[in-house]
Amino acid sequence: MRRLLPGALAALVLAAPAAAGELPVVRERLDNGVTLLVRANPAAPVVAVSLLVRMGTRWETAADGGLSNFVQAVMVTGTAKRNGGEIAEAITGLGGRLSANGDTDYSEIRGTALARFWRELLGLTAELALEPAFQPDQVQAQRDFLLARVQKRRDNPPTHAFDVFFATLYGTHPYGLPTLGTPESLARIDQAAIVAWYRRFYRPERMVLAVSGQVPAAEVTAEARRLFGGLPRGGTGDDAPLAAPKPAGGRTVVEQASQQTQILVGSLAPRVADRDYAAVKLLGTVLGGGQAGRLFVELRDKQALAYTVAAFFDPLREPGSFLVYMNTAPGNAARAEEALRREIERIRAERVSAPELLRAKAYLLGTFEMDRRTNARQAWYLAFFETLGVGHDFPARYRAAVEAVTAEDLLRVARSYLHPLTTVVLGPPPAR
C-alpha cells in the first residue's frame, strides 16, 4: 500500500459534501429526550444503526479510567433475555455486526445488517442498551480481554506513542486518559461500579439514535419511538464545564524495542464548535492531508525520511489536539524531527499560496464526501454531530466555513495554536 495509517488511529477527516447529494434526514426529539435521526438511503440493501450516549473518558478520572468502555464491553455480553452467545448468533443471522465501545465524548453501540432485517437490528440495539444483564462472570471475563487489549496497545509502538502524547498534552484533564483504562483502574472497577456508571449515564436526554439504510423512514421512526419512548426522564442531561488544560510543551523520549521510531509533535486546538475549527482543519490538511500535503511531499517524497506522515485533528467537545505524526528509521529520527519542526515553523511564518489553499479545501471537502458514503459512517456522523452539540446538519455549515477560510486566517491560527509544542519520541534505545 502506498499509504498506511495505524488502524487504531483512523483520522476523522472532516469537511462537507456537495449539498446537492444530501439525502433528507428525519429528526425527532421524543418526549423523554431521546433524539432520533433517520436517513433513508436506497443505494444498497443494508442498514446501519448507531446509538450514542454522552458517557466517556471526559467524565472519568485516573482512578476509574476506562469505566465507560468497560460498561460498553460488558453490555454486549448479555441481556435480561439472551446470553452473549445468543446475541452473537442473532446478529450473525441478520448478516450483520454489532459492537460497542467507549470513546472520549461519547460511547457507542453500533450495528449493521441486511436491510430486510432493520426491525430486528433496532430491537437488538434497544435490548442491549436498555436491558443489559451485567453478569459478574462477564465483568471478570471482559476485564481479562480489556487487560489484554491494554497490553496490545502498549506493545504496539504507534498506539503507545499516541497514548503517551495525549497524557503529556492534556495533563490532568480527562482527555489525557486512555479510553481503555489502565491495568490499575481496570483491576479496581467491579460490577457495582459498572451498574452505577450505566445508571448515571444511560438517560434518555443523553441518547442519540441514528439509522441509515434502505429502510422506510416513517416505520423506523415509529419503531424507535416504541422501543425507546418508554424510558423515564432522568434529569436535564447537561454537564458542568471542565477546566481547560494548560500544556507547558516539552519533549518526552520513551524507549521501546521496535524497528521504527515514532515522532509526534502537537499542541492544543479549538473545540468543534469554535469559530477557528474549520481553519485549523485546513491547516492540518495543508501540512498532512494526503500525498500532496507538505509533510508527505517534503518528508517522504523529497527527503524519504518516513513511510507514514500525517496530521491529526479530531473534532471534540472540549479543546482538541492538533498533531503531526511520522514514523521513521531510528537512524533518521533526529533529521526527521528537525524537518517536522521546520515545516511547523514555516507554516507559522509564511502565508500559504492560493493554489495550495485551493488544493487543501478540495481535498478536505472531497475526502469527507468520500468518507460519508457508507451507511455505517452516515449513521455514526449523524449521531456524532448531534451528540457533540453542533447538530446533525453541521456538515453544511462547516462546508461554508471551510470555503470562507483565507490564507490570512491560516497564518493567524497557525500562530495562535501551534505553540507551545509537545513532542513525544518513542523508539529503540540508541545503539551502543
Next chain:
Amino acid sequence: MCVRVRPLVVTALLLLLACGGVARGEDPGRPRPERHVLGNGVVLIVQEQRASEVVALQLWMRVGGRDEAPDELGLSHYLEHMLFKGTPTRPPGSIDRMVEGVGGQDNAFTSYDFTHFDLLLPAGQAAAGIALLADIAVNASFDQAELDRERLVVLDEVRLTEDDPDRFLARRLSEEAYRPTSYGRPILGTPEQIRALTREQLARYYHKHYVPKNMSLVVVGAVDPGLIRRAADDAFGRLRGPDSPRAPMPPPPDLGGRSVDVPRPEKQAYLGLAFKAPAVADPDAAATDLFTYILGDSPSSRLSVVVRDRLALVSAVEAGYVTRQRGGLVTVTARLEPENLDRAEAAILAEIRRLQQDGVGEAERQRAIITAEANYAFDIETAEGLARDYGEAETNWTLAEELGYLTRLRQTTAAQIQAAARKYFGEYARVRFVPEAGAR
C-alpha cells in the same frame, strides 16, 4: 500484501476476498456490469452506479509477487510505489496534486497474483482519470532521484510491517506455508534486494509485464457507460505490446512439519496455523468459504465460542480464507498468553476435527450464507468496493463466476461443507510469535 487488509483484522478481511466456484447462472437481482475486450486485449468492465457522485477507476494488472524471478523479489511492489510518481508529461508530484486538487484519492495495492492502481474521483473527472491510468500503465518515467528516495520509503514499509504483529504473522504464515514456490517469497522483497535494485531492472520488469493483455480497467460510478467506452478506447485502445504469458507454477507444497517460532518483543504470544485449501476458481471454494465462516469469522463462530469464550485460552481468534489463483490457504490466527500456546492449538484442532466428524448444522449453514450475502451487500455500498470485486474476479478467475457466486453459495449443502472440511484440513504449517527473553 493484500487488498483491503487493515492492520488489525488481517484474517477477517482476507476472508472477504474469497470468491470462486462454478456458477450455474447469475445471482438474481444483481446489477450487471458491461464487459468489453478492446482490440489489443485490454478488458474494460463498466457499471453505472448512482449511489453518489463519484467514480471508481481501477487498473488491474495480471502481475504480482508470483511473477518475480528470485533476483527480482519486490519489483511488483516497487512498481506499485513508482507508477504514480510520474511520466514524461506528468512531472513528479503532479499526479497527486491533480487527484487531490479535485478532492479525489489515489492508492495502489500489490498481491501475489495481481497489482492494482485505484482512483476515486468526482464523476465528471472520469475521462481524465482513464487517461491518467493509461499513461502510467506504459509511460512511467522512473526518475532516478525519485527511485532512490522511494527505496528508503519501501525499507520503512518493511520495518513497519515487522512492528505490527497481526500483519507480520499473516505474512510469515503464508511465506512458511507456500515456500519454496513464489507465493512463499517476501512480497516487499528483502532489504538487500531493495537497496541493490536498479532503474534498468525495474524498467525491464515493467515493460515485460505491463502489456495490454495483462490489463483490466474497471469503472464503477455515476457515469455513462457509452462515454466511458469511448474514453477507454481513446486512452487504452492504442497501447501495444507483446504477450507475456505467466510462468507455470509448481503445485502448492505439503505442509507437514513446517513450524517456526519467532522471538518477538510483544508480551502476548501469537499463534498461526495454515491449512492447504482450494484455489480461487476450484469447485470446492464455495464450501471452503462457508466452512471458514462457520469456523472463525465472527463472535458466534465456533472458535470464538469454544476456544475464546468457553475455554478462555485466547484473547482473540479468527479464521480466514487466503484465496489465490494457484492454491489457497485457510488460516487460523490467535492472540494469547504464551503459557496457553499448546493448549490453544490443541483446542483449535479439536474443533476442526469435530466439524470434520459431525458436520455443520442447518442453522449454522444459513448464518454463513447470510454472512456471505451481507459481505457482498456491504461491498457494493461503495463504487470502489464493487470495482474491486470485479477487478479481482476478472484477474483471478472470471467475472461470470463472480456474478453467480452467491447462487452457488446458497446451493452448497451441509454435506459438501463437511466433505471439504475432510478433504482439506490435514497437515498444517505453524508460525508462533513467542515473547523473547526479557519481554515479560
